[in-house]
Amino acid sequence: MSTGELTMHASRTARWARPLAALVITAALIATPYYFAPFRVFQLTMVLLYAVVLAGLNLLVGYGGQISLGHGAFFAVGAYTAAVMLDRFTTGHLATLPVAAAGCFLLGLGFGVPALRLRGLYLALVTLAFAVFLPPLLKRFEHVTGGSMGLTVPKPQPPSWTGLAEDQWLYFLTLTVAAVTLLVVRNLLRSRVGRALLAIRENESAAEVMGVRLSFHKALAFAWSAMFAGVAGCLYTWVIGFVSPDSFSLNLSITLLAGLVVGGLASVYGPLLGAAFVMYVPNLAQDISPAAPGVVFGLLIIAVMYLAPTGLAGLAARARQGVRRCVEHLRHTRRRPEPASPAEQTGPPQPEPQPLTAPPTIGKG
């Protein structure tokens, strides 16, 4: 077999393999709610929902190198925007999504301004302040927010022509929003914004010298990130149908940050893995220790950080590289007489977004 043929063959395979893969994945995602029990579908819906907020947080923390301990609060703002609209103004569900997104975007922009002066730890603590302050504030404006009793709102009902059950419909809505979110985040990262963010993270001073508009991009990163948290919050209201101030405590913000770091910073799959961790691992913990699930959950977080200091996504990448090296080693020993094909000479492929080399610091400000 000549090298030319091999390449031709490979490219022909690639031409149909890629759309086929996309098709299969889409089919699997669409088929899921028809096969799984509603309870499983609900869990997957929550995973997708958390993935949306983590993807936004990843933009800020993973790629932007800034730390937020307040994303639970943006999530809450999104959730309450939707709930109040549904409760007071009885708008349709779809109308709540853009309002929640826009509201959180603007709020994030507002937070982006002090973020210009603050770095690392100090920014983290200012956002923490927001997360601490929001629940009592929500309780104070009782006539709008329902106070500490919270608000119960209707869930979106599937149109009758779809023939879907409620949990399936919610799954599809969340799936759509999550898919759009991941696409938007990907495109953002490939655009000038993404490159500017990376430059700022790697070396702020150098980036500024190179002509990156620091203040503009930092504030914008915050705004985008807050917007996705708001979108996820809005989905939360649709899916749960109930909001109360104490559901959005500081613990939520910390859990989200922990989820992202456990999943993997600055990685495409990190938010998905982190969302799955946040959703499923507490269940695992209570199966192991029903009396004190926190003991197991705490240990599992520490264990993941030991085994995969760069998160689960990093672990997956490492495993993949290990396997590839192993396979390549085998192939080389077997085909030593033949000249290496050009395809192999291109070397190990680079994963699309660069793995995190210089981590964001929560260190000295």
Place this chain on the structure above:
Amino acid sequence: MSEFLQQVVEGVGAGSIYASLALALVLIHRFTGIVNFAQGELAMISTYVAWQLVASGMPFWLALPVTLAISFAGGMLIERLLIRPVEGAPELTIVIVTVGLFIFVNAAAGLIWSFTVKDFPQPFPEGSVALAGVDIGWSTLGVIGVVAVVMGLLYLLFQHTRTGLVMRAVAANPASARLSGIRMGRVLMLGWGLAATVGALSGVLVAPLLFLEPNMMGGALIYAFAAATLGGFDSPVGAVAGGLVVGVAETLAGAYVGFVGADLKIGVPLLIILVVLLVRPQGLFGRAAVERA
């Protein structure tokens, strides 16, 4: 007027609680550059150790030094066992390890000692002194006094001992310190040990006021964060000053500013922090980081 002063005293009392925990946070941050989310829970578990010792018949003033020694060893052990293995990892990874530790310690304390409020011995006399129409509880005075003593001891340690010099060198420039032959591992362990000891002292002091149960330090930790941020995260003096400012500000605002009220009083110190940070991003007493590009 005396009512106002009474509220100020109340604020100073609360502030000294925050200050003592903030001091522990700052100690760890100076040496390791991370924020220890588990600091409050470590203080809580140390307090349980003290409670257990007292409950098994040990007099309080003997149980205290034993607890402090156990906490010191425990802090060093945590650094060696939990933090060292992820030392080279991104700092955020280490911070999340402390979050895991927080969840673990809180649940473990609940499992071992249950969530029932424990009866913790009051080391200071009950009652209060009246000064110019203001009642100051002996316990409040006691906490303030001990925090002042701890500050003094830390000052002596850092400024007048060889160990202190080494520790300051590590805090100022870890890379150079390592190159000049300082054994970083030991210094970091010492830093964690000291922080755990200060935290333990803080827990034992506040337990009679806050009442001992596994969530005792959860709320105080948020205020301690605020105090440390306000003071500058690398300044022990700043931590104490920040704690007092936060305590007095929230108490006065809660009591006297009508629309703030007790429910939103936490917003006041947070607002002060925001304003201070916008003017001085490194906090009131912090050093500005000079960066080389």
Place this chain on the structure above:
Amino acid sequence: MIRMRHTTALRAAAAGIAALLTATACSSQRGQDDSAASADGACKGQQTTGITDKSIKLGGIYPMSGPASAYGTISNGVSTYFKYVNAEKGGIGGRKVEFVVRDDGYQPPKAVEEARRLVEREKVFAVFQTLGTPSTSAVWDYLNQQKVPQPFVATGASKWGTDTEHPWTMGWQPNYVAESRMYADYLKKEKPKAKVAVLFQNDDFGKDLLGGFKQAVKGSDITVVAEESYEVTDPSVSAQMTSLARSEADVLLNITTPKFGSQALAADAKNPRWNPLHIVNSVSASTSVLKPVGFKNVQGVVSATYFKDPADPQWADDAEMKTYRAAMKKYAPDADPSIQFNAYGWAVASSLHKALDAMECPTREGLRDAVQKLKDVKVDMLLPGVALNTGANDRFPIETMQLVRFQGERWVLFGEPLDTRQKFGPVTG
């Protein structure tokens, strides 16, 4: 580059196919309705999921982790009761009870997930207890849609009783409004011109109790002269107590959860210039809350109660308390029987026992109807004089309480048990 795309695409395709296959393999998971069982005979068409002649499966959702873990131990009391009944009484009506406890960490979304798990996967007969107003609010729509009984939720919000659209859900403990009426009634007799200062937890519990109190004193000469709230995340309530002391009120209404209850009692005891009549709400009225403050500091404190406090020596020789202590020792050796939440769990589980016994049909519908027509049902862990009563227009099982005053080292009952419904009329939304 080409090869990379090729392998990535293939890998993705393989993953997708694997996912599809897994999904197909689990295809039986969807459509749980096929397996939904129904009864014959007089109870024809009613749901018998989770119940047979020999067994009954129940599920409960409690915060075993997170900030409200203190209440998680209620599940110990409940589990112990069922274990005791299974081992020593042959189960409930010959049916062995299986009780599945799940943790929601006091988070509503987690509660929804666990409720779905219990109903769809564990196929429980009923979700017996969800804890806390937020978690219960988040799941009651679902459970009512699925027609799964949700008896005796562990929260005292009045909405469980005033609501008319959730027939499958039922409260148990005296609602917070009923409790506040007890204190209002006491003050009207004892201090008809009382000036009341209120310390309350800023959540559904505190707001409901305070609101009920204000409603109940309307038209009398009793006035609320100061109110201060705290958040559960606050380290201490001492600043609030100082503010309240300024009001110079002659009554302090202390609406707090245990730790804050201790703090407030201690702050009151420490202040030599302010000595109000201290009323502490029943959540914090356990002896275990008062003990750390020092018994000499809490003499004369008033509260209201409806079940027997296991830490109180006056019940030491009570037959039910002895059974409870022995069972706890045997079946939950790690749990402390003197914690009031364990006794609460025991009391609510024995209440469910009575309701299950009263079912006309051994079906979900049977349980729903049984808890709606409880007539003077006595439960031994409740105070003598307190009984469960529900009816067509009464969806509050316990509305009778009795006042207690702390004397020496224990609570002393005084006055007569008061039926707050009779005295004040039904609680309305």
